[in-house]
Amino acid sequence: MGDGMTHVIIANDLRTGEIVYLTGEGSWTDEIAKARRFEKDTPDLESKLEEVGDGANTVVGIEAIALNGPSASETPVSLRDRIRATGPTVRPDLARPFPNA
Numbered sequence: 506m507g508d509g510m511t512h513v514i515i516a517n518d519l520r521t522g523e524i525v526y527l528t529g530e531g532s533w534t535d536e537i538a539k540a541r542r543f544e545k546d547t548p549d550l551e552s553k554l555e556e557v558g559d560g561a562n563t564v565v566g567i568e569a570i571a572l573n574g575p576s577a578s579e580t581p582v583s584l585r586d587r588i589r590a591t592g593p594t595v596r597p598d599l600a601r602p603f604p605n606a
Contacts, residue, residue: 510571511579512550513540514557515586516564524589525564527557533564535601537579537590545571 514527518535525533526540534540543550550569558567570586572579581587592600 510545510573510582512543512545512569512571513537514543514550514553514567515540515570515589516557516567519563519565527553531557537581542572543569545569 516525516527516533517523518525518533523535525535526537528534528539529541543553554567554569557564571582573582581590588594590601594600
């Protein structure tokens with residue numbers, strides 16, 4: 506049974522080092538709004554983590570992260586993942602806004 510929170514699968518692109526999210530089509534995107542949503546601790550999330558982990562030729566650091574809020578304003582729960590989603594804290598001019606911003 507899930508914990509009631511929505512989760513996405515996140516990784517680092519090996520070529521660029523950028524944070525990327527798994528889409529519903531199985532590709533990677535740098536836009537959290539396009540990421541496929543999962544319920545935590547469901548077989549679907551666990552099997553997808555294993556599947557993308559086995560074929561990780563283009564990404565590293567694959568993990569599921571929790572999101573807050575209704576789907577229109579979801580943001581990562583942890584501070585670490587919010588920073589990863591928006592970009593560097595020392596260069597605000599390089600930051601990416603959340604989809605609801």
